Amino acid sequence: MAESYIGRWFRDVRNIFINELNLVRHDSGVLLIFLFAGLVYPVLYNCIYGRGIVEEMPVAVVDHSQGPYSRRYVQKLDATRECQVAYSCLDMQEAQALMAQGKVHGIVSIPRDFDAALVRMEQGVISTYADMSTFLYYKNMTLATNLVMLDEMHAVQAEHYAAAGYTGEDAAQLIEPVGVDDHLPYNPNISFTLFFVYMAMFMILQQVMFYGSATLAGTVREEGRSFASLTQNLSGFGMGRVSLGRGAAYFLIFMLLGLYGAVLVPRWFQLPMHASGLDILALLAFFVTDIVFFSFTFSALIDRRETVLVMLLFVTPIAVFLTGFTWPQANFPAVWKALSYVFPSSFGCRAYMVLSQTGNLSSIAPELRAMTLQIMVYFALATLSLKRKEV
16 A cells, blocks of 8 residues: 555655656747756856956056156056056046047056155045946956055065165065965955956856746746646645656756856856866755755745746845945855855855865855755745745
């Protein structure tokens, strides 16, 4: 008797699996979401951001000091890979006009007392202004000015110590008593792509899964049908097989999309990838299972297909923010930190970024445990939601 029940149960899961694939195959809107967004967006993001760096960004310099230290600072700034001193302006009004015309993307203002302050061994202050139309301009301005500042600080200190009679290794020890290795093994170019694209690959999977399955769920409800009614036409018992059968269909689709976006696309664009294909496959198994039951749970709130478009505009920026991409998760207020636990992407995006750079599954153990807990919670909620009349 037990074997007969188990056999019927698995047969029902298989039939639900096939039924869900047929629903997806015959819904052109869902197919468009899955195929276009799942296949095109990973390539599109990489094409847009390319190497993820901007070189020789034109800047304007307003040098009120006109001394040897300020001129040397400007020369070093012009020599950086990030910035090119395209204009030397007499005042801020001229520099601001150039920025308004789009001829420069940053302004460096050196005050009149800059050289005098350095001669007196006091702090010299330099003001910078960046075009915030893209984060890359701000990054270039901040990085270049800080690197030049550090180099110039060492040069000024060396001159003062030389005047005091310290030379060679003695002066070097006074200037930098602790050696610093500024080599960045995982991101030597400080590429913005590595911060954004890795996050985007997994975020695309979550959003496509949710909006595709929610669109299909909205269609089912608009037609007065219910996924719960599947149990009336099957021989076994238990709502869990409906969640498992439907989930298996989406698991198959999104494992393929995940391997495409997380393994093939980074190789095509030669992104640094230290993780093996098997490690990424293991991470995808956790993440895809998580987003499937997450989507089933919250698609229970969708009554019409059009509702999905509204949620797309509202939820996506929040989900991206909660990954920690734009703001460190450690600095989240308590309410935002609690909200981040709702989305699989909060753990999946971070896990993929860490794994791609370390190549070690043990380094993402906390994220895997969190996703395992989410899977259990969302599977239970998705199954319970089937008991509603409209699910």
